[in-house]
Amino acid sequence: MNKPIPNSFRQGPDARGRFGPFGGRFVAETLMPLILEVEAAYEASKTDQAFQDEWRRLLTHYVGRPSPLWFAERLTAHLRKDAAPGMGAKVYFKRDELNHTGAHKINAVLGQILLAKKMGKTRIIAETGAGQHGVATATACALMDLPCVVYMGATDVERQQPNVFRMKLLGAQVVPVTSGAATLKDAMNEGLRDWVANVRDTYYCIGTVAGPHPYPAMVRDFQSVIGIEAKAQMQEAEGRLPDVLVAAVGGGSNAMGLFYPFLDDADVAMIGVEAAGRGLDSGEHAAALSRGRPGVLHGNRTYLLQDGDGQITEAHSISAGLDYPGVGPEHSWLHELGRVQYTGVTDDEALAAFQLCSKLEGIIPALEPAHALAEVLKMAPTMPADKIILMNLCGRGDKDIFTVAKHLGEKI
Amino acid sequence: MSRIAQKFAALKAEGRGALIPFLEAFDPDRETAMAILRGMPAAGADLIEIGVPFTDPMADGPTVQKAGQRGLKAGATVAGALGMVREFRQGDAATPIILMGYFNPILSYGVAKFCADAAAAGVDGLIVVDVPPEEADEIAPDATANGLDLIRLVAPTTGEDRLPKVLSATTGFVYYVAITGVTGTRSASTDDLAAAIPRIRKYTDLPIAIGFGVRTPQQAGEASRIADGAVVASALIDGMLASLDAEGRATPATVPAVLDRVRELAEAVRKG
Numbered sequence: 244m245n246k247p248i249p250n251s252f253r254q255g256p257d258a259r260g261r262f263g264p265f266g267g268r269f270v271a272e273t274l275m276p277l278i279l280e281v282e283a284a285y286e287a288s289k290t291d292q293a294f295q296d297e298w299r300r301l302l303t304h305y306v307g308r309p310s311p312l313w314f315a316e317r318l319t320a321h322l323r324k325d326a327a328p329g330m331g332a333k334v335y336f337k338r339d340e341l342n343h344t345g346a347h348k349i350n351a352v353l354g355q356i357l358l359a360k361k362m363g364k365t366r367i368i369a370e371t372g373a374g375q376h377g378v379a380t381a382t383a384c385a386l387m388d389l390p391c392v393v394y395m396g397a398t399d400v401e402r403q404q405p406n407v408f409r410m411k412l413l414g415a416q417v418v419p420v421t422s423g424a425a426t427l428k429d430a431m432n433e434g435l436r437d438w439v440a441n442v443r444d445t446y447y448c449i450g451t452v453a454g455p456h457p458y459p460a461m462v463r464d465f466q467s468v469i470g471i472e473a474k475a476q477m478q479e480a481e482g483r484l485p486d487v488l489v490a491a492v493g494g495g496s497n498a499m500g501l502f503y504p505f506l507d508d509a510d511v512a513m514i515g516v517e518a519a520g521r522g523l524d525s526g527e528h529a530a531a532l533s534r535g536r537p538g539v540l541h542g543n544r545t546y547l548l549q550d551g552d553g554q555i556t557e558a559h560s561i562s563a564g565l566d567y568p569g570v571g572p573e574h575s576w577l578h579e580l581g582r583v584q585y586t587g588v589t590d591d592e593a594l595a596a597f598q599l600c601s602k603l604e605g606i607i608p609a610l611e612p613a614h615a616l617a618e619v620l621k622m623a624p625t626m627p628a629d630k631i632i633l634m635n636l637c638g639r640g641d642k643d644i645f646t647v648a649k650h651l652g653e654k655i
Numbered sequence: 656m657s658r659i660a661q662k663f664a665a666l667k668a669e670g671r672g673a674l675i676p677f678l679e680a681f682d683p684d685r686e687t688a689m690a691i692l693r694g695m696p697a698a699g700a701d702l703i704e705i706g707v708p709f710t711d712p713m714a715d716g717p718t719v720q721k722a723g724q725r726g727l728k729a730g731a732t733v734a735g736a737l738g739m740v741r742e743f744r745q746g747d748a749a750t751p752i753i754l755m756g757y758f759n760p761i762l763s764y765g766v767a768k769f770c771a772d773a774a775a776a777g778v779d780g781l782i783v784v785d786v787p788p789e790e791a792d793e794i795a796p797d798a799t800a801n802g803l804d805l806i807r808l809v810a811p812t813t814g815e816d817r818l819p820k821v822l823s824a825t826t827g828f829v830y831y832v833a834i835t836g837v838t839g840t841r842s843a844s845t846d847d848l849a850a851a852i853p854r855i856r857k858y859t860d861l862p863i864a865i866g867f868g869v870r871t872p873q874q875a876g877e878a879s880r881i882a883d884g885a886v887v888a889s890a891l892i893d894g895m896l897a898s899l900d901a902e903g904r905a906t907p908a909t910v911p912a913v914l915d916r917v918r919e920l921a922e923a924v925r926k927g
C-alpha cells in the first residue's frame with residue numbers, strides 16, 4: 244500500500260475520532276450530544292486519580308488481574324513433532340479466560356460502568372453476541388447496583404443459553420432481538436434505538452472497539468491492560484518481546500487490547516484472525532477486512548460486509564462473538580497501513596483447535612480464541628524454534644460446550 | 656429560489672403550514688409505491704418525503720423498519736428510489752421531494768454521483784439521518800454544488816450550545832424530531848412542542864417541520880400551526896399495512912387506504 248507510514252501507530256484517533264479515514268461519529272442528532280458528553284467524561288477520567296484507582300482496584304481484587312502468561316509447553320512440543328528440524332515456535336497464551344466472568348470483556352465494562360456512574364447515569368444497556376459482554380455488563384451492574392438491559396439476537400439467545408441464564412441470575416433483563424439475522428449486528432441496532440429513546444438516564448456500554456467515537460478509543464484504552472501486562476510478563480519470562488501476536492477479531496477489542504501497546508515495536512508482527520465461517524469464498528463468513536469494503540455502520544466508517552447497493556449483508560460464524568459484519572475502525576486503519584495482517588479461520592478449523600487445546604493444555608477455550616489458536620497451529624511449525632508467538636486466550640469455553648457438542652454430534 | 660423555499664413561502668402567504676407525508680420507496684412494491692407517490696399531491700401533500708431503505712435503520716421504529724425491509728425485498732436501491740422521483744417529475748414539477756435515508760447506501764453509490772443524479776432526477780432536499788453536522792463535509796459540498804438542500808435534524812437533546820452549529824449548516828427547512836426516541840413509538844405533547852419550536856426560531860428564519868410521533872389529523876393540524884409543517888410516516892404505513900393481503904401484497908384497497916389518510920391529514924392542516 245502506498246499510504247504514508249506515520250511516525251507512530253499509536254496516535255489515533257484525531258479530534259474527529261478518525262483513524263486515518265476510519266471511525267468518526269455517524270449518529271443521529273438525538274445521540275450526538277450524548278456521545279459528546281461521554282467523550283468529555285472519558286477524557287476527564289484519564290486524569291482523575293480516584294477513578295483510575297477504583298478501576299485498578301476492581302481489576303486486581305474483583306477480576307483477578309494480572310492474568311497469567313502461560314507457556315503452552317505441550318502444545319509447542321506437539322507442533323514441533325511434525326515440523327522440520329529446528330522449527331516450531333514457542334507458543335504462549337495470555338490467559339484472559341481466567342478473568343472473573345470468563346473473558347476479556349469485563350476489563351472495559353468496569354471502566355465504562357464506573358464512567359456511567361460518574362456521569363450520573365442510572366440505567367445501563369448493552370448489546371451482546373456470545374453473551375460474554377452481556378454477562379460482564381450484568382455482573383458490573385449487580386456489583387454497582389444499576390439496572391441492566393441486554394439486547395441479544397434471538398439466534399444467539401438460542402446458541403448461548405448458559406450465558407442467557409447467567410445474565411438473568413445476575414439480575415439483568417435480556418431482550419431477544421428478532422430483526423435481521425437476529426445476531427450481534429441487530430442487537431447493536433436495538434441498543435442504539437434504546438439509547439435514542441432513553442438518552443437522559445441511560446448509558447450504552449458497548450462491548451467492542453466499534454460504535455461512534457469515543458467508544459473505539461475508550462474500549463481499546465481499557466483493554467490495553469492486556470498488552471501492557473503481557474509486555475512486562477514476556478520480558479520477565481523471556482527477557483525480550485514476542486515475535487508475533489495473534490488474536491481473534493470480532494469487533495476487535497481483545498485484539499486491540501493486546502496489539503496496541505506493541506504497535507510501535509517494529510519487530511513485533513501482529514495477526515488478527517477473522518471468522519472465515521464456511522470459507523472465505525463461501526459467502527458465509529464474518530471476514531469484514533478480508534472480504535468487505537469500507538462503509539458506515541453503527542456510528543463509524545470501517546470495513547463492512549455489504550452488497551453492491553450498500554446494504555449490510557449477514558455475517559456467519561460458529562462463534563457468536565465473531566458473528567458481526569463489521570470491525571472496529573482502528574483495525575481498518577491498521578489493515579490499510581499494513582501494520583497488522585488479517586487472516587481467516589473456518590468454523591471447522593476453530594472446532595479442531597478448540598478440542599486440541601482442551602486435550603493438550605487442559606484449557607477449554609472459547610470458540611473466539613479457538614480461531615486465533617487455529618492460526619497459531621498453522622504458523623508455529625513454519626517458524627524457527629527460537630521464535631515466540633503470543634496468543635490472546637481471551638475467553639473460556641464453558642459457554643460453548645453445547646454448540647460444540649452439537650457440532651460433534653454428541654448429546655449433553 | 657428552490658422548490659422547497661417557494662413552497663413554504665406560498666404556504667406562508669396562504670397562512671397555513673405544510674403537510675409532509677412519508678412513503679418508503681418500493682413499499683410494498685414499486686408500482687404501488689409509485690401510485691401512492693403520484694396521488695399524494697392531489698390528496699393534499701405539500702411536500703413529500705421518500706424513505707430510501709437501509710438494512711440497519713438505527714433511528715427507525717418497527718413500523719418504518721418493516722417498511723424498509725419490504726422495500727428491500729421488492730428490490731429497492733438508491734438508483735431505484737431516484738427512478739421513482741424521475742417518473743414522478745414527469746407529471747409534477749412543483750411538489751418538493753425530500754429523500755430520507757442513511758449514509759451507507761449513498762456512500763456505496765458514490766456521494767458526488769448520488770448528489771448529481773438526485774438533482775437531475777428532481778430531488779430537492781436530503782435528510783441523511785446518520786450524518787450529523789460533525790460529519791457534514793462528507794456530503795455538504797456535493798449537495799450544495801448540485802443545489803440540493805441538506806435538511807438537518809434537531810432533537811429535544813440538541814442544547815442551546817449546539818443549536819447554532821446545527822442550524823447554520825441547515826438549508827431548506829429544519830426537521831424537528833419531536834421525541835427522544837425512534838419513529839412511530841410515542842408522541843410529543845402540544846406543550847412540549849409549543850416550548851421547543853420558539854427555542855429553535857431564536858436561531859433560524861428557516862421553516863420548521865415537526866416529525867416523529869405525528870399520527871392523527873388533530874396532531875398534524877396542531878404541529879403545522881405550532882411549527883411550519885408536519886411530517887407523518889408511521890401512521891400512513893400502518894394504514895397501508897391493514898390493506899395488504901395475507902402474503903403482504905398490495906390489494907386494490909392499498910393506494911386509496913394511504914391517500915384517504917393523506918386527505919384527512921391535509922384537511923386538518925388546512926382548517927386553521
Ligand SMILES: Cc1ncc(COP(=O)(O)O)c(C=O)c1O
Binds near residue numbers: 563612
Ligand atoms: C471470548 C471472546 N472473544 C472475542 C470476542 C469478540 O470480540 P472482540 O473482537 O471485540 O474481542 C468475544 C465477543 O463476544 C468473546 O466473548
